[in-house]
Amino acid sequence: MAYLEFKNVTVQYPVYNSRSMSLRNQLVRISTGGRIESxxxxxxxxxxxxxxxxTLNDGDAVALVGHNGAGKSTMLRTMAGVYTPIAGQVVRTGRVATVLELGAGxxxxxxxxxxxxxxxxxxxxxxREIRGRTQEIEDFTQLGNFLQLPVRTYSSGMSTRLMFAVATSTQPDILLVDEIFGMGDAEFQAKAKQRxxxxxxxxxxFVFASHNNDLIKAYCNRFFRLEHGVVHEISRVDID
Structure with a gap:
């Protein structure tokens, strides 16, 4: 059974080399989407x-919407346990998989x-799981003998194929996805979408952060709007 709950969760982080009386501070506020508290x-x-x-339960497919820097990626990373709240609690039941920053690690x-x-x-x-899935990953990437070479020799498209294949090779209870459907060439995009x-x-x-309203409406049945660190659940008709 999958279960994910946020209980009054607050996440903060420091931004260095920012002065209160400078334009840079204003840019920090805009780019992070958060509130500068102190x-x-x-x-x-x-x-x-x-x-x-x-609270999220089995069958929930949630869209995270909001402007760039609204906190969508922070929300996903907090759900995954990458970020630790300074207050509140995150409760998870089930195996979590993420398709966030492709290539992390x-x-x-x-x-x-x-x-x-x-x-x-x-x-x-x-x-054992990795060995059992390596052949399927190899087949999906279609990289052949290149898999024996250092990744630094790959083109960006080749790296993307490998990263995406590994990231989507698990069978999780909870899947967290940042916007990834625009990557690679047309052939790979079609394969990635099907996968x-x-x-x-x-x-x-399923939790999906995206600016693509068509995909959001196709895949999701709940919708959360993020704005400056605050989250409101909205209806499907509120999606612009």
Missing amino acids: EAGHISIVTALKGVSF MDPELSGYENIVRMGMLMGMSM MESLIKSVGI
């Missing part, structure tokens, strides 16, 4: 999420095969 010297404390509460000096193992372990997979749709149907809870 300042000391060259450090500003940004509240990215403030007192957020909600990838080492360009290692081969493609070695990175499959590295990224798989960072995602919580056992060596994602199959994965979405298999999970208990």
Whole structure:
């Protein structure tokens, strides 16, 4: 069973080299989407999420909407356990998989095969699981013998294929996805979309941060709008 709950969650982080009387501070506020709560010297404390509460259960497919920097990525990372709240509690039941920053944990000096193992372990997979899925990952990437070479020799498209294949190789209970459908060439986008749709149907809870309203309405049945660290649940008709 999948379950995810935020209990009055607040997330803050420091932004360095920012002065209160400078234009840079205004840019920090705009780009992070959070609230600058306090300042000391060259450090500003940004509240990215403030007192957020909600409950997700099996069957919930949630869209996170809002302007760039509204806090969508922070929300996903807090759901995943990457960010720790300074207040409140996050309760999770079930295995979590993320498609956030593709390539998190990838080492360009290692081969493609070695990175499959590295990224798989960072995602919580056992060596047995990784070995069992390597052939499927290899087939999806269509990289062939390039998987034996260091990733630093790959083109950006080749790296994307490998990163996406590993990130979507698990069978989670909770799937957290940042906007990724515009990556790669047209052929790969079609394969990636088909793979994602199959994965979405298999999970208990799906959370998707996106600016694509057509995809949001196609995949989601609940909608959260983020603005300056505050979250409001809205209806489908409120999606612009």
